[in-house]
Amino acid sequence: MLEYLLSFLILTGAAFTFIGSLGLLRLKDFYMRLHGPTKATTLGVGSLLIASAIFFSSRDTGISLHEVLITLFLFITAPVSAHLLAKAALHLDLHSRAKTPVKSTQQEKGNRL
Amino acid sequence: MTTRPRFLPHPILSPLLTGLWLLLTNSVSPGQILLGLLLGWVIPLLTLRFWPEAITIRRPFTLIRYIGLLLYDIIIANFTVARLILGNPDRLKPVFIELPLDLTSSLAIGLLTNSITLTPGTVSARLSEDGRYLLVHALNENDPDNLIATIKDRYERPLREIFEQC
Amino acid sequence: MLDFAITVAFGLVVLAIGMCCWRLLLGPSAPDRILALDTLYVNAIALLMLLGIHLGNALFFEAALLIALMGFIGTVALCKYLLRGDIIE
Numbered sequence: 001m002l003e004y005l006l007s008f009l010i011l012t013g014a015a016f017t018f019i020g021s022l023g024l025l026r027l028k029d030f031y032m033r034l035h036g037p038t039k040a041t042t043l044g045v046g047s048l049l050i051a052s053a054i055f056f057s058s059r060d061t062g063i064s065l066h067e068v069l070i071t072l073f074l075f076i077t078a079p080v081s082a083h084l085l086a087k088a089a090l091h092l093d094l095h096s097r098a099k100t101p102v103k104s105t106q107q108e109k110g111n112r113l
Numbered sequence: 114m115t116t117r118p119r120f121l122p123h124p125i126l127s128p129l130l131t132g133l134w135l136l137l138t139n140s141v142s143p144g145q146i147l148l149g150l151l152l153g154w155v156i157p158l159l160t161l162r163f164w165p166e167a168i169t170i171r172r173p174f175t176l177i178r179y180i181g182l183l184l185y186d187i188i189i190a191n192f193t194v195a196r197l198i199l200g201n202p203d204r205l206k207p208v209f210i211e212l213p214l215d216l217t218s219s220l221a222i223g224l225l226t227n228s229i230t231l232t233p234g235t236v237s238a239r240l241s242e243d244g245r246y247l248l249v250h251a252l253n254e255n256d257p258d259n260l261i262a263t264i265k266d267r268y269e270r271p272l273r274e275i276f277e278q279c
Numbered sequence: 280m281l282d283f284a285i286t287v288a289f290g291l292v293v294l295a296i297g298m299c300c301w302r303l304l305l306g307p308s309a310p311d312r313i314l315a316l317d318t319l320y321v322n323a324i325a326l327l328m329l330l331g332i333h334l335g336n337a338l339f340f341e342a343a344l345l346i347a348l349m350g351f352i353g354t355v356a357l358c359k360y361l362l363r364g365d366i367i368e
Contacts, residue, residue, distance in 0.1 A: 007284035014288035015280075016191060016309055017325050021295035023198035024302050024318055032207050034236050035252045035320040038196055041295075043191040043233070046289075046323045050334070052328045056337050066340060067141040069326065070347050077351040079230035079237070081317055084358035086238035086250065089310040091362055 002058055007052035016044030030089050038082040046071045124172065127153040148225055158232040179271045186267075188233045197253055209238070210257045211266050212264060221276040222247075228268045235260070285333050292329060296322045313357045320350030 042056035049067040095104020121127060125200055134149035135141060179256040197205060212229075216222050226247065234252040241248070254260050299322060303315035324343045331339035 003281050006332075007280050010284045010288045010332070012282050013325065014291040014329075015232070016195065017322060018291040018295045019195045021298040021318055021322065023194070024315065025298045026198060027202050027205075029207070029249045030308060031236070031238070031316070031339070032202075032205065032248070032252055033192055033311065033314060035234065037314060038230055038236060039187075039191055039194045039319045039329055040198070043187060044304070045321050045328075046324050052332055052340075055332050059335065064139055064337065066136050067328070069131045069133065070340075070344055071343040073344075073347050073351075074321065074324075076227070077322075079222055079227040081351060081354040082218060082230050082236050083238070084355060084362075085310050085314055088300075088313075088358045090239055090248075090309070092308065092310065093190055105333070113294075 002054070006051050006055055009047050009054070013044045013046070013048035013051060016040045016047070018044075018084055020044060023045060032033065034089075038078050042074055042078045045074060121154070121157075123157040125165070126157050126164075129153075130156055137161070149166060170275055171277075175271050176275050179275065181269075181272075182267070183228055187194060190232045190234065194252065197234065205253045206252050206255060208254050208257055210249050210254075212246055212261055213251050214245055215265075215269060216273060216277065218276055221272045224276075225268055225272055228272075229264060232268075235264075285329060288332075289326075289327055292322060292325050296326065309361055310358075312355060313361075316357075317350065317354045320346055320353075323350075 020036045020042075024033050024035030025038065027033045027036065050069045053064055053067035056067075066110070131146075131149040131153035134152050134244040135145060138145050138149075201203070208217050214222065214225075216225060222240065229235050229237045229247070230251060232256065236250045236252075237247055240246075249260075249264075251257070251260060291348055296319065299315050299319040303319070324326055324346055326366045327339045327346070331337065331343075
């Protein structure tokens with residue numbers, strides 16, 4: 001039973017990691033590519049880490065929860081790096097398939113970034 | 114807020130730090146608990162200049178419900194994004210939207226930004242200089258006004274209830 | 280069952296790492312490459328955790344934690360460089 005749960009978690013995790021990186025390769029502009037890694041990869045790695053926590057808890061004498069630490073850390077840092085990357089891309093004025101709002105560009109022109 | 118004790122400036126941060134220490138060492142022996150408590154007491158004192166204002170949580174139950182909602186939304190978001198990635202990338206309609214913010218505290222804005230990035234098809238891109246607009250990029254959205262309404266109702270309102278007076 | 284799942288997962292994660300490297304080489308812009316590096320370190324954590332389960336060794340956790348910390352700091356530093364042309368002000 002536990003083995004099936006672990007296999008399920010590992011396979012889902014790996015599949016999401018794969019899909020996230022596939023998004024990195026497939027999508028058309030930078031802002032769209034940002035979506036794949038920040039979401040899919042985070043959940044993918046999250047479920048792999050949970051699988052690892054369950055595996056070592058069932059195997060060793062004590063319960064092992066320190067994998068939760070990495071999961072938490074990733075869930076907090078992934079949006080921060082995504083936000084910074086998007087900000088850097090806007091700063092460099094990268095090509096985007098979506099129009100940036102007019103109000104914002106005017107507003108930003110006067111600002112020192 | 115002026116009456117908070119000087120020897121324990123962050124009553125919420127301290128137990129969190131202790132918990133993190135116990136997770137990191139992966140044990141609950143009395144020695145580690147004692148060391149964790151010590152770290153939880155000393156670190157906020159030493160880093161007081163980073164966060165002079167104490168965090169106040171007005172409605173702890175709303176916070177717990179918000180975390181649950183967020184976890185559920187993250188899982189849903191992942192399936193949505195996975196489907197969009199596997200589908201035809203030429204058919205996606207990415208848009209930038211401007212989200213007017215009602216939040217004022219920087220912690221609440223930070224949490225909202227993180228929530229937006231982690232949930233369905235949206236990445237927060239930039240906070241305007243005056244902190245009143247958040248630029249959000251959506252991967253595939255036909256109805257931007259609806260998206261703004263959803264974000265405001267689903268994420269911003271609970272955060273406002275938790276961290277700010279309303 | 281578990282061995283089979285781990286083998287398949289290894290394959291998927293290695294392919295993911297390959298795609299990140301491809302994006303890293305392809306660019307076309309600097310933020311694209313930073314994003315590829317960012318994804319690369321997250322994938323490396325996944326690979327390490329899989330290896331940990333496969334070999335039954337909990338020590339890989341420490342390496343994964345270090346990669347998580349350093350990877351995040353690296354991404355932030357690179358973004359800051361793009362934004363300001365300077366890392367430490």
